[in-house]
Amino acid sequence: MLSLKKYLTEGLLQFTILLSLIGVRVDVDTYLTSQLPPLREIILGPSSAYTQTQFHNLRNTLDGYGVHPKSIDLDNYFTARRLLSQVRALDRFQVPTTEVNAWLVHRDPEGSVSGSQPSSGLTLESSSGLQDVTGPDNGVRESETEQGFSEDLEDLGAVAPPVSGDLTKEDIDLIDILWRQDIDLGAGREIFDYSHRQKEQDVDKDLQDGAEQDDTWSGEGAEALARNLLVDGETGESFPAQFPADISSITEAVPSESEPPGLQNNLLSPLLTGTDSPFDLEQQWQDLMSIMEMQAMEVNTSTNEILYSAPPGDPLSTNYSLAPNTPINQNVSLHQASLGGCSQDFSLFSPEVESLPVASSSTLLPLVPSNSTSLNSTFGSTNLAGLFFPPQLNGTANDTAGPELPDPLGGLLDEAMLDEISLMDLAIEEGFNPVQASQLEEEFDSDSGLSLDSSHSPSSLSSSEGSSSSSSSSSSSSSSSSSSSSSSSSSSASSSFSEEGAVGYSSDSETLDLEEAEGAVGYQPEYSKFCRMSYQDPSQLSCLPYLEHVGHNHTYNMAPSALDSADLPPPGALKKGSKEKQADFLDKQMSRDEHRARAMKIPFTNDKIINLPVEEFNELLSKYQLSEAQLSLIRDIRRRGKNKMAAQNCRKRKLDTILNLERDVEDLQRDKARLLREKVEFLRSLRQMKQKVQSLYQEVFGRLRDENGRPYSPSQYALQYAGDGSVLLIPRTLADQQARRQERKPKDRRK
């Protein structure tokens, strides 16, 4: 796999790119087995839904989909895998081997289009034109000569009305500015995105190569070359349009291909372009808007009229009569197509039917129900005619146009889009940036140990113990790191500690011994401030970890020695009067209880009083002959000391709780953003599939011939998916009826 990938990426890929540069499109994916990931993904990485997990580094992974070594996000990883599998599953119904894409053939030889297509003879068959066509989004607009055609292409993507080929650079810039403004206003329209598409074109071409190749119709692809597609700029619906391209060569090769363009439209989604980045909110928004517009316009009669309106010559009418002499297309297994009144039971691609003519046409094999299950699950028994051949088509054929057929996909998308709109709006309102979300994601993935790291506790413990500046025993080793934060904390921190050795809460025996020897009592209430100061600093949460474990060791107190070293003047400067000053400082530093203890001449430190276990504490008391007042004070000191620590712990817990809640909120926001991205991706995939189904429908329908070898009129017949995966050719009237039924069902359900 690795070798193959390497080969692909370094060999075929380069070759493909090279060919693309000279205008020749090669469908490399076609030569790859389905087991291999789409070339597009190999080259450009997985779809945007997965890129967030940093799968770009595919070469480092076994199968091309691995986990980024530096940001292992299993959740996203598996999510990405799941999504990938889902998307691929959805793709299965698509015809992997065939797709009629011959747009390049139609290109005006003059076409300066990106310098490609040196000659119309590209004939490199179907593959040649695929990419360009497939990428309506791609900005094929560059060439003026091609403009007429490029419009069509772009319209395919429901992108936007074609931009005038006469646009000057200023115009383009202006359009771009206006477009951006619209984007800012929430009116994402690709309409104005001229320059943008130009930029993306190259990339999109490559992407589409990979994406479309699965869909290309092998061999037969040339048929589509003769077709000219127009897509409504807003709806994204493709529609046939006559164009003057010279398709003689194609028609010769495939006589039946001279059919009207209307039947076989290349409906590749503009979204197929793999350039879409999950973080490209703008692009997503554009896609969203395009989908919305497409959905909205699918019901738009006027659009359909335009789409299917035919010139006086009525291509449609001629479409089905153009090839009277053309032999029945053997590729289409419509042996029963002559059944004008065929019921639903009639299945074009039912298993039994498949065994017959279908076998002869490899191009139709992909439609075999084996893959149709997924399609059925999505479309159900859908009247494809309603989907792809709006009633207006009938009008063009001078037939009475029936009521508009509901678009199951449209309905599906409608709901999804509504949700999406709301979600996107919400996301936008909240100013939530997917990029930021991903960043947060990384951050939180890495700082999960916020309150778990207790490694600091020991050091802080020792540091807090060394409260006495003069005492060389315990405080000398106080961490220097704490000095930086503590030195600047408070004025009180600058106070020096006298030899009396006021100590903070500590159970350290060493310190206790020292204190006992010196008769020093009390603790440093100010210590906690230092820790808190840094603790409050979001960027310095290092203090937090051991705060969790404050428990009985009170390590949150910063090392007083650190303060000493930072604030105390050089030893030599304190020679005279230093002791007095230190004594003053000490008095100030001592807590009330310490003062009381000293006043009462308590023979041991407050630290011991507070921190010793009950048994030891009682034992200690028993060693001394203490008065009631002393005992009472000692008990109060112990009580207050413990309560003090408890209060500190309580406050820390509160703060931790708040922080955790804050993190949870951010996590939820991150998940929300991720889900939004996924949804956008699914919608995008859905639109792609819809368009592909549409193209397939048109392809199949266009090949159908009755017993006389004549094509069926789309105004009279329609293809319909049956529940079992088969495809039926039924009269339009019947299809309309069924469409109405289906239209009612969802409504009933909602009720």
Next chain:
DNA sequence: TCGCTTTGTCATGAT
């Protein structure tokens, strides 16, 4: 001086 934050303390209830 006022407002805010931090900290210590008390009271109370829970463990």
Next chain:
DNA sequence: AAATCATGACAAAGC
């Protein structure tokens, strides 16, 4: 039951 812990409330201190 005593000791300890947790926490709300209050006030003092500091900024």
